[in-house]
Amino acid sequence: MIFKRYPSLKNAYIFIPEVILLFYLVYDFFYLNYLNGYYEILMLAVVLLILSSRAVMFFLGYSRYKTMLSSVRDVINDYKKGRFILQKKKVAGDDPLSIIFNELLVVGRHLDSLVSSQRTEIEKFNDLYNSVIFSLSSYFLVLDEEEKVVSANDGFFKRFQFEQNKIIGKKIDEIFYFVNARLKGGLSQARKLGKSVVLEKTHLLTLNKISIIADIKISNISIQGKNQIIIIIDDITNKLRKDYQITLMSQISESIQRDAEIDRILYTILTGVTSGTGLGFNRAMLFLLDPDGFLGGKMAVGPDSFEEAIEIWSNISTSTGISESYDFKDQKSGKELLKKVLMVKFPINDVNIFTRSIKNRENIHIVDSWNNPDLDEEIKKLMDVKEFVLVPLIVGNKAIGAIAADNKFNQAPIGNDSIELLSIFASQAALSIESYNSLDMVKSEMQKISERQEAIVESEKLAAVGRIASQIAHEIRNPLVTMGGYARRIMQLTKDTPKNSDKITNAASIILKESERLEKTLSNVMDFSRPSKFIREFNNINDIVRDTVDLLKNLFQEKNINCELELQPDIPLVKSDFNQMKQVMLNLLQNAIDATGNGGTVVIRTVSDSRSLFIYISDTGTGIKEKNPDAIFEPFFTTKVTGVGLGLAIVKKIIKDHDGEIKARNRDERGAEFEIQLNVPG
Amino acid sequence: MAKLLIVEDEQHQRELYAVELQDDGYEVDQAGNGKEAVEMVKSNKYDLVIMDIRMPEMDGIEALGKILSRDKKIPIIIYTAYSNYKSNFMTWTADAYVTKTSNLNELKEKVREILASRGV
Numbered sequence: 001m002i003f004k005r006y007p008s009l010k011n012a013y014i015f016i017p018e019v020i021l022l023f024y025l026v027y028d029f030f031y032l033n034y035l036n037g038y039y040e041i042l043m044l045a046v047v048l049l050i051l052s053s054r055a056v057m058f059f060l061g062y063s064r065y066k067t068m069l070s071s072v073r074d075v076i077n078d079y080k081k082g083r084f085i086l087q088k089k090k091v092a093g094d095d096p097l098s099i100i101f102n103e104l105l106v107v108g109r110h111l112d113s114l115v116s117s118q119r120t121e122i123e124k125f126n127d128l129y130n131s132v133i134f135s136l137s138s139y140f141l142v143l144d145e146e147e148k149v150v151s152a153n154d155g156f157f158k159r160f161q162f163e164q165n166k167i168i169g170k171k172i173d174e175i176f177y178f179v180n181a182r183l184k185g186g187l188s189q190a191r192k193l194g195k196s197v198v199l200e201k202t203h204l205l206t207l208n209k210i211s212i213i214a215d216i217k218i219s220n221i222s223i224q225g226k227n228q229i230i231i232i233i234d235d236i237t238n239k240l241r242k243d244y245q246i247t248l249m250s251q252i253s254e255s256i257q258r259d260a261e262i263d264r265i266l267y268t269i270l271t272g273v274t275s276g277t278g279l280g281f282n283r284a285m286l287f288l289l290d291p292d293g294f295l296g297g298k299m300a301v302g303p304d305s306f307e308e309a310i311e312i313w314s315n316i317s318t319s320t321g322i323s324e325s326y327d328f329k330d331q332k333s334g335k336e337l338l339k340k341v342l343m344v345k346f347p348i349n350d351v352n353i354f355t356r357s358i359k360n361r362e363n364i365h366i367v368d369s370w371n372n373p374d375l376d377e378e379i380k381k382l383m384d385v386k387e388f389v390l391v392p393l394i395v396g397n398k399a400i401g402a403i404a405a406d407n408k409f410n411q412a413p414i415g416n417d418s419i420e421l422l423s424i425f426a427s428q429a430a431l432s433i434e435s436y437n438s439l440d441m442v443k444s445e446m447q448k449i450s451e452r453q454e455a456i457v458e459s460e461k462l463a464a465v466g467r468i469a470s471q472i473a474h475e476i477r478n479p480l481v482t483m484g485g486y487a488r489r490i491m492q493l494t495k496d497t498p499k500n501s502d503k504i505t506n507a508a509s510i511i512l513k514e515s516e517r518l519e520k521t522l523s524n525v526m527d528f529s530r531p532s533k534f535i536r537e538f539n540n541i542n543d544i545v546r547d548t549v550d551l552l553k554n555l556f557q558e559k560n561i562n563c564e565l566e567l568q569p570d571i572p573l574v575k576s577d578f579n580q581m582k583q584v585m586l587n588l589l590q591n592a593i594d595a596t597g598n599g600g601t602v603v604i605r606t607v608s609d610s611r612s613l614f615i616y617i618s619d620t621g622t623g624i625k626e627k628n629p630d631a632i633f634e635p636f637f638t639t640k641v642t643g644v645g646l647g648l649a650i651v652k653k654i655i656k657d658h659d660g661e662i663k664a665r666n667r668d669e670r671g672a673e674f675e676i677q678l679n680v681p682g
Numbered sequence: 683m684a685k686l687l688i689v690e691d692e693q694h695q696r697e698l699y700a701v702e703l704q705d706d707g708y709e710v711d712q713a714g715n716g717k718e719a720v721e722m723v724k725s726n727k728y729d730l731v732i733m734d735i736r737m738p739e740m741d742g743i744e745a746l747g748k749i750l751s752r753d754k755k756i757p758i759i760i761y762t763a764y765s766n767y768k769s770n771f772m773t774w775t776a777d778a779y780v781t782k783t784s785n786l787n788e789l790k791e792k793v794r795e796i797l798a799s800r801g802v
Contacts, residue, residue: 291778481784482784488786
């Protein structure tokens with residue numbers, strides 16, 4: 001009990017001999033009465049002295065032992081804390097404790113030098129590691145389980161211009177503007193499977209609108225029992241931009257070869273330069289110069305708002321493809337932009353950057369339109385963006401328009417390579433417009449014109465009088481121009497009369513001729529468009545033929561055309577309208593005369609059987625050039641220099657009204673032949 | 683003396699332009715359609731071509747393409763009663779587009795202007 005309380009007393013056994021001797025002496029002294037000699041007293045004094053000095057020694061030694069022990073304990077405690085060099089330098093004495101203590105001090109110095117050399121080594125490694133990570137083009141982002149940012153490397157902060165404290169602890173959705181389905185899927189896949197997931201060519205747009213294309217590697221690692229996601233972002237924007245430009249170029253040149261229409265090629269170019277999420281421009285607008293000297297908006301491609309842009313970008317993965325859809329007026333996004341651009345129109349003589357770009361044939365790169373004194377308000381309002389570029393379209397030696405492009409929504413700076421690309425496309429467009437001049441293009445254009453003409457003819461079949469009237473107005477124009485011109489001339493020339501009287505007479509006669517022609521055109525049209533009264537009586541077609549030939553006698557003679565009649569004498573009478581049938585013969589013969597050259601022959605035959613009567617009108621003229629000979633019966637078909645192209649249409653209408661048929665064909669020898677079949681009443 | 687070619691299928695009209703322009707001191711040749719015009723341009727040197735569009739055989743647009751593909755520098759004025767051809771890209775390659783009226787002043791003005799700009 002007592003030892004527990006005072007453990008040092010355990011060592012008090014060393015006093016046992018002295019205590020025994022003391023007891024003996026005391027016993028001796030008192031019980032045996034030996035207290036009679038000095039010797040005894042001296043002995044007792046000596047024993048007491050020894051006892052007391054040994055006790056003093058013992059307690060002194062014990063306290064020294066205690067301090068040494070606590071010093072050693074201090075050393076060990078310091079060691080535990082990683083401190084190897086102590087205040088106390090050395091302890092004097094050669095007792096085992098002092099020796100151990102001194103040895104401990106030596107060991108401490110050893111350890112200290114060891115640790116400090118390791119520390120510098122580690123620091124060196126750390127520096128190396130940091131510089132390696134710093135110099136990599138990859139950006140690191142570490143997320144915790146809730147997709148909140150734990151840390152990121154310097155490269156990340158630098159590239160995306162983030163301040164460190166602003167994004168730590170934020171969720172990934174709060175850093176990137178849209179975390180598209182691919183990235184989302186990648187994150188959850190990495191978390192679930194615990195594997196690395198690689199996403200190629202992913203478009204990233206940060207909150208502060210820095211846009212890159214990156215290969216992304218997502219890894220899931222476990223640190224101290226907690227899952228963390230490491231995202232390694234490899235910026236491949238520049239590399240991909242080159243790929244994109246090459247793909248685009250080949251696609252556009254393909255389109256130029258494939259599509260003959262300029263509109264389509266231009267549209268392809270506009271969609272091309274705005275395709276490739278994050279690579280191309282956000283918006284592109286086309287302005288063309290019209291022949292009246294106005295520069296007008298023609299097309300525009302690009303989203304209307306940031307939201308629309310995000311919707312487009314987050315729905316499609318990065319692609320360099322050009323959409324196949326063509327009708328730009330039908331496009332879903334960018335309707336407002338298109339509307340705005342289509343409303344643009346200003347004279348080329350205006351002084352602004354558009355006209356400057358076109359006149360000087362220069363690319364204009366506006367970096368800060370808000371503070372650019374060269375920009376007028378109208379253009380600022382139209383573009384509504386800080387930075388944009390203008391590239392002229394040059395055909396041969398004429399500039400015919402310009403393309404404007406910008407990055408309104410991701411605000412990516414417009415690099416020289418983008419401008420270069422745009423001007424390459426502009427020259428492609430220009431080239432294709434120029435090659436439009438080449439024969440192939442002309443042919444396809446001709447094809448289109450004839451298709452258009454066919455379409456007109458089709459619609460003219462159902463034409464209202466109003467439509468005919470507008471066509472007629474055009475036809476009337478030519479003779480009127482001539483008449484007016486000559487009338488002017490007459491006025492001019494009569495100033496010098498009578499010297500020019502013969503010229504005046506000539507001019508006057510021409511005016512007369514032209515006015516006659518105008519009258520004829522009008523009457524033709526009226527015949528066609530006004531339902532005429534139909535008088536059916538039995539007529540001898542031979543009589544009608546003879547009548548008509550007689551009417552045209554002068555014309556035959558004028559061109560020295562031989563008109564042969566091979567009329568079957570006893571043909572049956574046919575129920576018909578005399579005047580209309582005469583009109584038919586008149587029109588057909590007039591055509592034959594027009595088509596036949598001087599000295600040619602026109603033959604009119606009539607043949608009949610029990611059911612039908614046939615009239616054949618053949619000539620030695622130029623024949624029918626159309627693939628489908630029936631086309632010549634369409635209204636407004638004409639190959640003639642004069643005339644509206646209603647003659648044969650009227651013929652067909654009349655024959656049809658008579659329940660007959662009319663056909664046209666080319667003769668084997670030369671010229672054309674018309675065959676009319678009329679029913680003979682049974 | 684500047685030499686002009688008038689391509690116009692309407693004979694009377696063509697003659698009218700010819701005499702009027704001759705009165706103004708130009709030497710004038712005439713072609714009745716695009717085909718003739720292309721042939722004439724091959725064998726003659728003209729300072730300017732006045733081209734109608736709607737013509738038989740070969741129309742003005744085809745002729746324009748053929749002439750320009752031979753010689754890009756030759757100035758061409760489109761002279762037509764139709765204004766709707768302005769929407770045709772081909773006509774943009776011409777130097778001017780004048781709508782036909784009985785008043786020849788505009789045409790004459792354009793001829794003077796273009797020849798002056800070419801230093802003829």
